[in-house]
Amino acid sequence: KKVEKRKYRLPPGRTGWPLVGDSFNWYDADCCRFGKIFSCSLFGKWAVVSADPSFNRFVMQNEGKLFQSSYPKSFRDLVGKNGVITVQGDQQRKLHAIASNMMRLDKLIKFHILEDIQMVMLQTLANFHNNQHISLQDVCRKASHQIIIKPQAAINQMVNQLLGVTSDSEAREKIIGKINNIIEMHRQMQLQGTGATQQGGIGVLGRLVEEESLPDEAVADFIINLLFAGNETTAKTMLFAVYFLTHCPKAMKQLMDEQDGLRRNSNGEELLTWQDYKAMPFTQCVIDETLRLGGIAIWLMREAKEDVNYQDYIIPKGCFIVPFLSAVHLDENVYEGALTFNPWRWMDPQNEEKRNWRSSPFYAPFGGGARFCPGAELARLQIALFLHYFVTTYRWTQLKEDQLSFFPSARLVNGFQIRLTKRHDEMQELT
Numbered sequence: 001k002k003v004e005k006r007k008y009r010l011p012p013g014r015t016g017w018p019l020v021g022d023s024f025n026w027y028d029a030d031c032c033r034f035g036k037i038f039s040c041s042l043f044g045k046w047a048v049v050s051a052d053p054s055f056n057r058f059v060m061q062n063e064g065k066l067f068q069s070s071y072p073k074s075f076r077d078l079v080g081k082n083g084v085i086t087v088q089g090d091q092q093r094k095l096h097a098i099a100s101n102m103m104r105l106d107k108l109i110k111f112h113i114l115e116d117i118q119m120v121m122l123q124t125l126a127n128f129h130n131n132q133h134i135s136l137q138d139v140c141r142k143a144s145h146q147i148i149i150k151p152q153a154a155i156n157q158m159v160n161q162l163l164g165v166t167s168d169s170e171a172r173e174k175i176i177g178k179i180n181n182i183i184e185m186h187r188q189m190q191l192q193g194t195g196a197t198q199q200g201g202i203g204v205l206g207r208l209v210e211e212e213s214l215p216d217e218a219v220a221d222f223i224i225n226l227l228f229a230g231n232e233t234t235a236k237t238m239l240f241a242v243y244f245l246t247h248c249p250k251a252m253k254q255l256m257d258e259q260d261g262l263r264r265n266s267n268g269e270e271l272l273t274w275q276d277y278k279a280m281p282f283t284q285c286v287i288d289e290t291l292r293l294g295g296i297a298i299w300l301m302r303e304a305k306e307d308v309n310y311q312d313y314i315i316p317k318g319c320f321i322v323p324f325l326s327a328v329h330l331d332e333n334v335y336e337g338a339l340t341f342n343p344w345r346w347m348d349p350q351n352e353e354k355r356n357w358r359s360s361p362f363y364a365p366f367g368g369g370a371r372f373c374p375g376a377e378l379a380r381l382q383i384a385l386f387l388h389y390f391v392t393t394y395r396w397t398q399l400k401e402d403q404l405s406f407f408p409s410a411r412l413v414n415g416f417q418i419r420l421t422k423r424h425d426e427m428q429e430l431t
């Protein structure tokens, strides 16, 4: 024991895991007491928790070398042992490269992603009648998950099951069954020279079968990983953006003006183009601010692969490492008025470097290093198009008090219950 004590030097901390409530107050308290990097105990092991941008970056940049991602067994069983999220080393790099390559926007555009997403948004938002009461959380979930497995809508229901009922291994098996059927269908089409590529509308799953040579079980896990990582995160960002806008009328008006302007240009009938997407500067600020304040990916989970020296500390092999991304995003020393929704902060030229979500140590909503989110661009596109169709089609009134809660994951406790009014009808009433 004496030897161990001398050898390792953990950051100061407590012996238990802090009592985690709805807010980040516990974290502030521990930070004040112990500093931006502190230790505590998690699942019976030591954990180093960090709100230090440099340390967080160090951890992300050393993925696969000094650190590796670490998830509980129940999670690994759910998302599959062959998926990019759970594999390590060369296998992770290979799958990550495939995912990043498949989801590059310039590639997706060639496969009509802009039109596909807009059709999904139009279908999801089309059928609400005037004064309809909805849970926006449910609508956002629906709007976000139809992109990956286009056009097999039947899978969507099961995906919901998988994501909602985490202990249900049957749901996972059912999805795998469905995915395998689709793989087989694509293979048959390829053999007959009638591949879906030639017909358009192939989707990520189709491209995976046609372009990459992965074993079937790896394809199924790959898709489940994309759904798992992409679904809730994107849906929540859509939901939180509308929530924050509802409580900030000035930002709401500015976003609506920007989106109405694009609608007028397209006569309100044609779909938006790539140029339109590039002409939404304020909407992009709203998305960035939502990702900062909303805490969609609150923290990352890592494990030290070997004893790690960092500054004065010697962190033992096997210790959990928790880069606490949201704590940096909500740090008053990094962001003035950190707890206020202020999309205009991102227009300040002084914040240009800080805003770069690929490289900034202060702003990492999509992580960094070897596990940087491969779906980041796709997610942003989906969110922008959702906001476009939502605000240009409806006005809404909040029906029930709601509030953000961050534990166990970021959410609105009441799912954001609202009543919709069609803007078209509203305008007719005015004339």
Ligand code: HEM
Pocket (backbone or CB within 6 Å): 069, 084, 085, 086, 092, 096, 099, 148, 225, 226, 227, 229, 230, 231, 233, 234, 237, 291, 296, 297, 300, 301, 364, 365, 366, 367, 368, 370, 371, 372, 373, 374, 375, 376, 378, 379, 380
């Ligand atoms: C606003 C939406 C999103 C947010 C905030 C987000 C955030 C993140 C973060 C922080 C990570 C890093 C996790 C880590 O280092 O342990 C990550 C990884 C990942 N994301 Fe996203 N994500 C979003 C949307 C998406 C979408 C739409 C997809 C795919 C369709 C996707 C697929 C993935 C995958 C596959 C990984 C794992 C990469 C790896 O481990 O190599 N994400 N995401």
